Amino acid sequence: NAGVTQTPKFQVLKTGQSMTLQCAQDMNHEYMSWYRQDPGMGLRLIHYSVGAGITDQGEVPNGYNVSRSTTEDFPLRLLSAAPSQTSVYFCASSYGGSVYSYEQYFGPGTRLTVT
Amino acid sequence: EDQVTQSPEALRLQEGESSSLNCSYTVSGLRGLFWYRQDPGKGPEFLFTLYSAGEEKEKERLKATLTKKESFLHITAPKPEDSATYLCAVQVQGGSEKLVFGKGTKLTVNP
Numbered sequence: 001n002a003g004v005t006q007t008p009k010f011q012v013l014k015t016g017q018s019m020t021l022q023c024a025q026d027m028n029h030e031y032m033s034w035y036r037q038d039p040g041m042g043l044r045l046i047h048y049s050v051g052a053g054i055t056d057q058g059e060v061p062n063g064y065n066v067s068r069s070t071t072e073d074f075p076l077r078l079l080s081a082a083p084s085q086t087s088v089y090f091c092a093s094s095y096g097g098s099v100y101s102y103e104q105y106f107g108p109g110t111r112l113t114v115t
Numbered sequence: 116e117d118q119v120t121q122s123p124e125a126l127r128l129q130e131g132e133s134s135s136l137n138c139s140y141t142v143s144g145l146r147g148l149f150w151y152r153q154d155p156g157k158g159p160e161f162l163f164t165l166y167s168a169g170e171e172k173e174k175e176r177l178k179a180t181l182t183k184k185e186s187f188l189h190i191t192a193p194k195p196e197d198s199a200t201y202l203c204a205v206q207v208q209g210g211s212e213k214l215v216f217g218k219g220t221k222l223t224v225n226p
Contacts, residue, residue, distance in 0.1 A: 004158075033213075042218040043159070043202070058213065090158050103149065104214060106158035 001026050004107035006091050012113045013081040021076040021110050023091030031094045032074040033104070036060065036087040043090065049074055081114045088112070117142045117207050121217035128224050131192050136220045138203030139185040148186050149214065150179050151202040159202055193224045 007022045025032065033048035035058075045058030049068040063085060065077040074093075078085060088111050092104040118141045128134055140148070147166050151159035163172040165181040172179045176197065178189040188201055200221045204214040 035216075040218065043204075043214075043216040045213055048213060092158075103161050103164055105161060106151075108158050109156075 003027065004091055004093055004105055006089075006107040006110050008110060009108065010111050012115065013078070014115055015081060015083060017081050019078050019081065021078070021089055021091075021112075023074045023076065023107060024072050025074075025091075025093040025105075026072065027093065027095075027105070028071060029093035029095055029105075030071065031104075032068065033058070033092050034064070034066065034074070034076045035090045035092065036085075037090060037109075038087050046076065046089075078112075083114045086112060086114045117205065117215050119203055119205055119215050119217035121201075121203050121220050123220060124218070125221045126223070128190075128193055128222070130194055130224055130226050133189070133191045133193070135190070136188040136201055136222070137185060138188070138217055140203075140205050142205055142207050142215070144208035146206040146208045148181055149204045149206070150186070150188055151204065153200045153202055153219070162201075190222070193222075195224045195226050198222055198224045 004025045030051045034046040035043040037043050044060050046060055046064050047058055047066040049055045052068050052071050055066050068074050088109050090109050091107040094104040120139050122137045147164050149164050150162040152162055153159045163179040168183045170181050176191050180187045200219045202219045203217045
């Protein structure tokens with residue numbers, strides 16, 4: 001299993017540009033989520049999904065969109081990039097649906113810089 | 116508001132010098148507490164899940180414990196390869212799988 005994969009690893013955007021961060025998992029996990037990690041702030045939840053077709057907002061959703069058309073993929077879209085969105089983005093997944101299955105597995109991250 | 120606080124922010128140890136990292140939490144109802152290890156430039160790597168006060172889990176030189184208000188990650192006779200940032204996260208009762216993370220403890224083990 002490849003686990004959780006993310007592309008690209010690095011990206012530089014200009015203010016106002018849009019882009020999509022890709023996330024895929026091959027573990028048949030129902031639950032997927034996106035976090036951003038900033039120095040001194042810890043990991044903060046952006047959006048999450050409990051299954052195909054179901055998404056919800058996390059702690060810091062503004063400026064981001066998500067959709068979940070398949071179990072495997074959970075892309076994160078930046079609508080109009082701003083310097084405040086410079087961060088490292090992590091995708092995570094877990095089995096869901098069982099009290100003993102909530103361990104979340106993280107991808108390697110995408111480092112995004114907005115100039 | 117659900118909160119997770121980790122201390123210290125940074126810890127330097129000599130190889131073989133045992134110590135503990137702390138994770139205190141304030142939540143409406145704890146579903147589970149998770150410990151992760153994060154190496155520079157990489158995603159967090161799952162270590163342990165603890166579900167109830169009194170529970171303990173061990174893995175090599177690491178031992179995690181849980182009380183009603185906090186969790187400790189004990190590191191026994193650490194080695195330089197244990198150097199990393201250790202993250203604590205809690206999952207709150209209420210039907211969601213969302214995690215609330217602490218800011219982490221950066222551990223450096225000198226040879």
